Amino acid sequence: MISLKNTIRKVIVGIILFIIVAFLINFWFVPTTKSYLNTSNQRIQTVKESVITLDLPMRVVENVLSQVSNDATNQSNIKLLEAYDKNQKQMINATMEMQTELDLIQMDLLAINKLSLSRHKALLNDMDDKLDELLLSASRINELIRGSKIDNTPFDIIKNYDVRIVQSIGELEALNKSFNNLVVRDFTILINGIIILLIVFLILFSLGVYKYVIYDQQFIIKSFEQMESKDYDFSHLPRMRSIFTEERDIFEKIKVIYEEEQFAKDVKEIILETYHIDDVIEKLFKTVSTRLNIDRVGIAFVDYSRKKFIAEFGFASYDVIKLGPGFEVNFGKTTLTKILYSKTSFITDDLEEELVKRPNSASLKLLMEEGVQSNLVVPLIMGEAVFGMVFFSSTEKHHFNQEHLRLAEKLIYEISGMLNRAYFTKVVLSRITNSFSELVDKKDNETGDHLLRMVRYSVIIAEGLRLAKIPNYDVNRKFVLEIERNASVHDIGKVGIPDEILKKPGKLDSNEWQVMKTHAAIGADIFKSLREGLQVFDADFYRFAEDIARYHHERWDGTGYPEGLEKHDIPLSARIVAIADVFDALTSKRHYKEPFSFERSLEMVQESAGTHLDPVLVELFIKHQDKIWLVYQENV
Template structure:
């Protein structure tokens, strides 16, 4: 394509130069031709008058009659009228008047001599004019040549600049090629012409898009969402204006849970942990269609199409347009949890609703505590929500006759039950090492803490390690309270469901001995939300 442009340019350059030269040469010819022709025409006419006058003088001298006198005077009158006065001197003027009367032979001879003088003057004037025309012609010709020279020089300069422009453009493209081949990072090019500026802008655009793609490709796929999301937003913002990037998960019970978010906006209203029923959002159709949704006018979408709490919160943050992309993740943990819950439903008296409630309670407590405890990160919040359901995973290794026994347990049976913690730990360890082989990450630390310490007591009398106070991981202290609270408020084969108030009384009695008072304080603060979960996931 570039070669083609070069040929077109050269062709146009040659044609234009040739046309200009031909045009000027033709003009010059016309000018010369015309100026000389005017001179010779005038000469012919002027000499014609003189010729007629001389002939009439001769005729009159020979004939001497009235007709020849009139013809001579008529010719004299015409000559006087037609010839420029510069050819006459004062003598000539007088002599022409004298011709009107009957002139003597001598006077006629003098008139002829005088007319010969006029003819000589006319002829001299003609040559003078011709000389002037030639000078003008040479002058004009020279200036035309100078003009053509200037035009050629300009055209040549333009030609060279164009060639250099093409060369510089090629260099720019070369540096783009280097960037695309990962050989360089920068475009070292300072534009001189507007076209180059435009070309540079386009090349920089391509390079930026390429850098984004490259950064995306090189970014570690495995990592925590908390680390990944802000980086991803940064990379995306190279090519798309992106003020907020967030991930929400849809759980097995049909909830949308807002997860890690990265935002450049000063306030965040839709925070990680925000839960909304999938059916109340407009995300369901995206999940079904598996198509990306773009909303260009979010306020209008909210007013006219669909009102959801999450959209309202995002609008309050200042977001005005959104792109939503459905991502299907084969979530090992979600699958495992689901399998575990159905297993436990058959094996123990725990129901899937117990699992949902106690994990939500745990999550609410953790979120409340996180307000004053920065060690509870959003990642830990998510892990508590995900992994709290696994707290009793070790019960799969406990014989049914012990697990399902109605009535008091003897010491051996009790220690068998207590062993569910160690069994659970070995399950999670083997899972953790399996996961580690793939992703090199301590993904299940929180799960491990929850399983290991949900039977520890705040005064150190719990099992299996007898940890006390804040030595018990916070996730364990949270799950312990949430698990017991749900057991108290639920119906079990050996007891009725206690009211919330009664259950809270029992827990209060165990503060400092069984439960962490700080966790209970968080419980009190979050009580309205706890009640919402309690009401929503009641056993029917």
């Protein structure tokens, strides 16, 4: 495929050369050739005139000689001698003039031969031969007449040479006419060639304009029209026939723009369907991981009041994420602070090298433990302020380039508002739900840490289950996240239980117990009502919370409430929360009991396996008792 730029350059050079050649032809070659031809023609005419001039004195000399030969008594006739001498000189002058003109004609022929690039060399050689014959005859006449006296003139020889001259000059004229015709033909071909070249240039230019108007321009205009209407289907564009590399580049560039715009549009549409920041990050990772060939996406938000960066949910192609929700770092202890002022993205090609420079960076250490080797960081901007950052990470060093940076910036620019909305939604819903749960917890429990502990216990079980990959217990990161979000709402239905029952120091009677058991359905109905009201946004909004609230008092053996479900019919989320709730209840002080020890509480949980609690989950809970202990001992 040829380059339009190079073609235009060559065309311009060709046009310049064409103009120069046309200028030279018109103002130098043609006039010069014409001048030589005209001069040559004139000199041939001059030679003919010299032949005519030679003819008269020859006739006089012949007459004089005839009189001398017929009348021997008149040899001393002075008048005859004078006539002879006079015409002898005229013959000498005529032959000398003839020789001069013939020499000049030969010189003209040499010049014309060069101008014609020896194209007509054969004909010019024939003309040159005739000129040589003429020169020889003229020279011989001149020599003979000079060396003759009236009584010894070889007139027959001289006359023979004169006949040759007349014959040669006729042949020279014929050759000259042929040569003139050839030159005229050359001029005609030259002019026609120039005209044809001009027509070819005009046709090519017209075809180029036609192609641009019919194909290229329509392709470009249509591409902008489609972009304006948010239609990024490349197949809807008219076909573009690429001849030049620049056309191919335009085609490829528009195709890349369409693909990127469609990619951004797809991401936006996916995120528009999501209202929680953690779900947004998960879907963002699944959408961009292949395009950018990345291994991790994370997000952090800026808390200007506390001067901290707060890490939110991250999603990766590998199992263990070390740097996750809850990680905080002060502005003064991280280089991320510069992004608040520069508002520009940056790439860190080698985190290992960066850790050498900043060995006290906790975030770098955690990322290195995950296997991350390089980062691309893009700021989230609303108005004039940076409200967060998105981290695209790879397990390869020097993975990211300027093309990755450009595409990531474009994508984040398109979705930054939605990320802000999703984060705001999370904060609002989380605070409303947690505040409601804490209100119930304070109403029912003597300590305010029950929710915090049982949520952490639940997350330990769920995360352990995710890593264990037990058949029929498939758990992904989203499930773990849902547990973390919703475990605290398990007893929210107790808000509908009278205080005299909820806070009764002694054992509840049968009627009171029936009332107490209604809290599961009350809590579930609260979330069902919320879910139905929000289903226009997400049909499963609060379904996870609803399942936990309704079923966390079901028992493995089917003797629980409110529906008497058993084994795997009980939602996994409710089975996990049940263990965390039971364990924290055992280790906590209540108005009706003292706390059991950590070890005894573990034993009681184990004793409940297979009757009250899921035995597989209990085994997993005991397996991670070291992590359970860390949570437990913080509140002892």
